[in-house]
Amino acid sequence: ETGPYTRCQTMNRLRSAMRKGKRARMEMGETAKPKGKRSKTAFCFCPSENGFIVLPGKTVDAASACTYHTFPDSADVLLRSQLLRWYDKEKRELPWRTLAMTEADLNIRTYAVWVSEIMLQQTQVATVKDYYLRWMKRWPTVKALAAATLEEVNQMWAGLGYYSRGKRLHEGAQKVVTELKGQMPQTVDSLLKQLPGVGRYTAAAIGSIALGQVTGAVDGNVIRVLCRLRAIGADSTSPAVTEALWGLANMLVDPERPGDFNQAMMELGARVCTPKGPLCSQCPVQPLRPSWCDFKFLLTSSSPSGNSGTCHLCPSEPWDDELGVQNFPRKPAKKPPRVEQTLTCVVVRPGEEGEEEYLLKQRPHKGLLAGLWEFPSLLLEAENSEVKQKRALCAELNGILGTCLTESVFQYVGEVVHIFSHIHQTYVVYSMILKDGGTETQTEDTQWLTRSSLQEAAVSTGVKKVGMLSTHCV
Incomplete structure (x- = not known):
């Protein structure tokens, strides 16, 4: 510890101040209070060089926040310089960052950052890099x-997941060309209002990185960093916490390098201030974080449940010693994914050039995996016997092919499990071989593809898993 007081002396001062505050409240007793906003007598914990200064007996409105959730005036400048110094030295070289720094054309730069931000939603950086390079090579401008088709976009996006993102990028590009004369929006507000699929964070990220606008950007990584720096332990998804975090981000953002600062905050959360196993010893802004020892004492002394009731940013649950810094942020428990079973059949016929061809059917243009291609499939409402499953497939394929297939032609292959963010999907897989290579489909939303073409088609990862399972069975 630095400064005139040791940690032990600091903690003794804290305890003494709290005892004095308690005695003062007992001596005052209960007095009549005018009606109006509810208020409570509470301790105000103010950050200082040696921990916290406790100001007992201060009247705090029930909706207000404790002062240690904000930064002292001098801390924001120090945080900027330390964080940007670390970022300049440690940042990853990523294609979208390089393009944002080197592209002189503002329209192309804004488009390029937009593409990267949409791809990075719910997707790891390592996965995005190759997709981004291929995308920008094929479509370098908005x-x-x-001018591309949605089918081409879906093909390029195949395997990246959350396929509606690609569709919204395509829709947004068409809107820019037809309604905005080919010019990308040039402010955070216009990005938010005019581009489909662009929310508050994405607009702020594009605005700061591509356009140099001075605005904070709050994503999952930034939420984690700010909650830990300022001991914000209330539900991080609540409106009150969300607004508080955006307020902090807007206060901290560097006015000279807003894009770099926001990327530095995200980089810090992704590589150092991680959800599990954070590398606190490597954190460039760790000295600006409250002492956990001090905060734990203050928190557990306020009330048995953790939150004294006066602050909408303090934890509502007790401190967990085993979690330490990972007590922050707090989130509500996720709902378990719903369980679904899908009956699917890999139908094969001889191709004209000797290569086998596979029957694919297009999914509806709205909903999960909209517009993608899959093997003929049916949602299983309940556990069915193999006989009933074959009967259902027989009816489905006779309608598609205009044939009179019998249940005996279907062979059970196995099961494939694929996990979506909100669905635990099990594909019950059958196969069937058509001897007549001239069999044609009776509907427009079907096509025959060779195995090599199937790998390049607009199909989901789950469909590719089904295809791999059936390889040795068809």
Whole structure:
């Protein structure tokens, strides 16, 4: 510890101040209070060089926040310099960062950052890099993307997941060309209002990185960093906490390098201040964080349940010694994914050039995996016997092919499990071989593809898993 007081002396001062505050409240007793906003007598914990200064007996409105959830005036400048110094030295070289730094054309730069931010939603950086490079090589401008078909976009996006993102990028590009004369929006507000699929964070990220606008950007990584720096332990998804975090981000953002600062905050959360196993000893802004020993004492002394009731940013649950810094942020428990079973059949016929062809059917243009291609499939409402499953497939495929297949032609292959963010999907897989290579489909939303073409088609990862399972059975 630095400064005139040791940690032990600091903690003794804290305890003494709290005892004095308690005696003062007991001596005052209960007095009549005018009606109006509810208020409570509470301790105000103010950060100082040696921990916290406790100011007992201060009247705090029930909706207010404790002062240690904000930064002292001098801390924001120090945080900026330390964080940007670390970022300049440690940042990862990523294609979208390089393009944002080197592209002189503002329209192309804004488009390029937009593409990267949409791809990075719910997807790891390592996965995005190759997709981003291929995308920008094929569609280097917003006009080039607008001229593409949705089928081409889905093909390029195949395997990246959350397929509606690609569709919204395509829709946005077409809107820019047809309604905005090919010019990307140039402010955070216009990005938010005019581009489909662009929310508060994405607009702020594009605005700061591509356009140099001075605005904070709050994603999952930044939420974690700020909650730990300022001991914000209330539900991080609540409106009150969300607004508080955006307020902190806007206060901290560097006015000279807003894009770099926001990326530095995200980089810190992704690589150092991680959800599990954070590398606190490597954190460039760790000295600005409250002492956990002090905070734990203050928190557990306020009330048995953790939150004294006066602060909407303090934890509502007791401190967990085993979690330490991972007590922050707090989130509500996720709902378990719903369980689904899908009956699917890999139908094969001889191709004209000797290569086998596979029957694919297009999914509806709205909903899960909209517009993608899959093997003929049916949702299983309940556990069915193999006989009933074959009967259902027989009816489905006779309708598609205009044939009179019998249940005996179907062979059970096995099961494939694929996990979506909100669905635990099990594919019950059958196969069937058509001897007549000239069999044609009776509906427009079907096509025959060779195995090599199937790998390049707009199909989901789950469909590719089904295809791999059936390889040795068809």
